Structure formats: structure tokens, C-alpha cells
Amino acid sequence: MNGVTGRMGTNQHLLRSVKAIIDQGGVKLSPTEVILPVPTLVGRNAVKLAALAERAGVERWTTDVEAALEDDDNVVYFDAQTTDRRVEAVKRAIALGKHVYCEKPTALTTEDALELYRLAEAAGVKHGVVQDKLWLPGLLKLQALRDTGFFGDVLSVRGEFGYWVFEGDVVPAQRPSWNYREQDGGGIILDMLCHWRYVLDNVFAPVESLTCLGATHVPTRWDENGEPYDVTADDSAYATFELEGGIVAHFNSSWTTRVRRDDLLTIQVDGTKGSAIAGLRECWTQSYGNTPKPVWNPDVPQPIDFYAGWLKVPEQRPYDNAFKTQWEMFLRHVVTDEPYRFGLLEGAKGVQLAELGLESWKTRCWVDVPALT
Structure with missing residues (x-):
């Protein structure tokens, strides 16, 4: 989860969505199966990250986004950075085979937003955009x-x-x-x-x-x-x-x-x-x-x-919570192939x-x- 020390990343995505999903015991798939996300918090400020990780009860955090992307335990890349930083980070995640979920706008231009969609489709990774x-x-x-x-x-x-x-x-x-x-x-x-x-x-x-x-x-x-x-x-x-x-x-x-x-x-x-x-x-x-x-x-x-x-x-x-609801939908999509239509093409339409x-x-x-x- 990259950019989670910002207002939206902290409140809506980490605390009210991912942490809430963990606290409820995961996303229930059946009487015997749940999806339990294990987040790695990523940002540029180690002091803020450490404090946020403690507040959220999260063990994993780092200021090294490249190391987090290369970690095979991290199968989904989430981006809540400022918009001008999003495109290159999402491209890198796609290139490493990560499923991608990100805030909107997905880019500053339609051309860049469409490129993200086409790259994700070509790579065969699953992708979603926040439409809260x-x-x-x-x-x-x-x-x-x-x-x-x-x-x-x-x-x-x-x-x-x-x-x-x-x-x-x-x-x-x-x-x-x-x-x-x-x-x-x-x-x-x-x-x-x-x-x-x-x-x-x-x-x-x-x-x-x-x-x-x-x-x-x-x-x-x-x-x-x-x-x-x-x-x-x-x-x-x-x-x-x-x-x-x-x-x-x-x-x-x-x-x-x-x-x-x-x-x-x-x-x-x-x-x-x-x-x-x-x-x-x-x-x-x-x-x-x-x-x-x-x-x-x-x-x-x-x-x-x-x-x-x-x-x-x-x-x-x-x-x-609207953000939590969409997080649960995307996690089910990643794990079970449940249909999901709010991907990077929809993000490009917004841009x-x-x-x-x-x-x-x-x-x-x-x-x-x-x-x-």
C-alpha cells in the first residue's frame, strides 16, 4: 500500500477498509474460507510510517518501494500517492506482475491512463480503480x-x-x-x-x-x-x-x-x-x-x-463503508476471478x-x- 500516510490513504483505505477487513476476520468466501489481506505500508517518511503501522497494528512497512514490489509476498500493488507520481509506480508494478488497485485520477492525461490499462491487459494482471x-x-x-x-x-x-x-x-x-x-x-x-x-x-x-x-x-x-x-x-x-x-x-x-x-x-x-x-x-x-x-x-x-x-x-x-465495499469486491476478484468491471479503462474514462x-x-x-x- 503505497502513499498511505496521506489523508485518504490513512483514513479510508488503511484504517476504514483494509484494517476493518482484517478486524472482521477477512472477506468471507464460504463457511471455511476467507481472504485475509496482509498489508505492507510504503511511503517516503519513515517516522510517519512507523507511527501509522503501530496505530493500525501492521507489522510490515518500508520506505523502499522497489523492495516491496519485488517481494513475492506482495501480490497486489495499491497506489494512493499524489497523481503525478502514480503512472511510473503503477507501470513498475505491472511489469513485475502485480495486480493493481489505485486511486483516481489514474494519470494526468488520457494517453497515460490508457497506457496503464493496455499494459495491465497485456501483462494479464487484474486491475481496479477506486470509484467509491x-x-x-x-x-x-x-x-x-x-x-x-x-x-x-x-x-x-x-x-x-x-x-x-x-x-x-x-x-x-x-x-x-x-x-x-x-x-x-x-x-x-x-x-x-x-x-x-x-x-x-x-x-x-x-x-x-x-x-x-x-x-x-x-x-x-x-x-x-x-x-x-x-x-x-x-x-x-x-x-x-x-x-x-x-x-x-x-x-x-x-x-x-x-x-x-x-x-x-x-x-x-x-x-x-x-x-x-x-x-x-x-x-x-x-x-x-x-x-x-x-x-x-x-x-x-x-x-x-x-x-x-x-x-x-x-x-x-x-x-x-463505500471504500471498504469496493476493496472487498477487488480482493474477491483477485482471488476467485469474480467479475469486476471497475478497472483501469474506467479510470481512463474519468481522466x-x-x-x-x-x-x-x-x-x-x-x-x-x-x-x-
Whole structure:
């Protein structure tokens, strides 16, 4: 597990996924068989690694990534490094015959992302890319509504994502500084359009075209050492997508917005028979029969309580951590050949959408999304 001393690597992948899988006794295959992962933690800072290994109860850690890759006991390579370091490390792992699981974006360019996919296929190794939001309880509830025909014909999808990330001078920043430097692989378009690609493709319909406007609203931030730096990457993105079947989707993504909604991410789906709004965990619905009939009149106080007409979707099944769920799926795929479709090609599709979003911003034009193979 390379890059696990970072925020996501530590919390979501090591502690809440791999350690949680170990603590539960592994991934159960049958009454007599389980998959029990044995992690080797890899990073550049020995002090951080030693502390993290002790915290997680992990015995194996090293700052020598090459030695870890050459160790036959390590059959899966996981990468949670910064994006600019990912391609070469994943290439090396593939060349040594390791199965590969990695964070997104898988690369900074579509060309590099596709090369990783083709190399993995040629080498015959199994591969996966983190697509965590598909297993969030709120989105699973949306998918259940879709599958039962609740929406009728889906007309539009509207997503609001983000929060205020402090600049770091007076209040410490809650995201790492590299996120705001283009030269280090930062930028919200590269980060979030990869997410919106797999959400739209898998929950609603394939993306066919897009237009995207990026912005750098906060030009100066302060790094982990308290030093000011120029922000060279976009911190906000406003993107509209045309999906197969005429569905229109729009997503606002921002690290410079203050939240007055139900969650840090909300997705509203409007259909001919009903609508739903999902957050990370909860989902609310309004059917055709429960839809109010407002009349525009700004001269009187609004008589309708628009929140009252929405019903909360009940908990109809247990929901595990989204990252852990996908880890379990990938481990089963490696060990048992269970089908798994969230590989490096899907990762390349996310990079492609981000790259086309940057192109749209630069040219101020709609951009078609060609198929990748």
C-alpha cells in the first residue's frame, strides 16, 4: 500500500477498509474460507510510517518501494500517492506482475491512463480503480429508485459538491496544498470530473458531451509550513453534461463555497414520475402525486413548505463503508476471478472527462466525449 500516510490513504483505505477487513476476520468466501489481506505500508517518511503501522497494528512497512514490489509476498500493488507520481509506480508494478488497485485520477492525461490499462491487459494482471461514490448509501438508494422505475423517464440531474477550504493563514487548511498547484497534479476539474464520470455513466446514462468553466477564486493560500504560495490550479468548476437519451446533468464543484444544503454532496434527479435528492447517506423523494402546485407571486410570503412534501427513503439494507465495499469486491476478484468491471479503462474514462473539461474551459466550447477502448 503505497502513499498511505496521506489523508485518504490513512483514513479510508488503511484504517476504514483494509484494517476493518482484517478486524472482521477477512472477506468471507464460504463457511471455511476467507481472504485475509496482509498489508505492507510504503511511503517516503519513515517516522510517519512507523507511527501509522503501530496505530493500525501492521507489522510490515518500508520506505523502499522497489523492495516491496519485488517481494513475492506482495501480490497486489495499491497506489494512493499524489497523481503525478502514480503512472511510473503503477507501470513498475505491472511489469513485475502485480495486480493493481489505485486511486483516481489514474494519470494526468488520457494517453497515460490508457497506457496503464493496455499494459495491465497485456501483462494479464487484474486491475481496479477506486470509484467509491457508487457505494455511498445515498447513491445506492438512488440506484434502487431507478431500478424500481420510480423516476419514470429521467429528465435531469443536478449535483452540488464542495465546501469552504480555509486558506491556511488564520485557520489551518483542511486539504493538502498540492491540491491547489497545477504543477503537482492539483485542480478540482481533474479531481472531481473523474468522480462525475463514473457516477453519471453507472447511475444514469453514458456521458456524450460537456461544457465546463473552471475558476481560481482564491489566488493565494498558505502551505503546511505556513508559507504563502500562488494558487495555479482551479478551485471551482461549473460543468454541464449531455447524457445518452437526452438527459441533462449539471454539477457545481467548489472548494470556495459555504454549505447550506443537506450534505457536502447532494444530487437531485428529476423524472416524469418523481424526483429524489440524495446526500452521502440519506435520500428524499417526491412522487408525481405528492408534487405541490406553486404559483408565482413575490408579493406574499411563500405559502408552501417545499421541504414538507419530501419523504425520506427508509434504511432497507445495511450499508458498509463505500471504500471498504469496493476493496472487498477487488480482493474477491483477485482471488476467485469474480467479475469486476471497475478497472483501469474506467479510470481512463474519468481522466478523459477531466481533460475534456479543461479543454472546454480553455476553448469555451462544447466538447464531444469519444468512446475509449
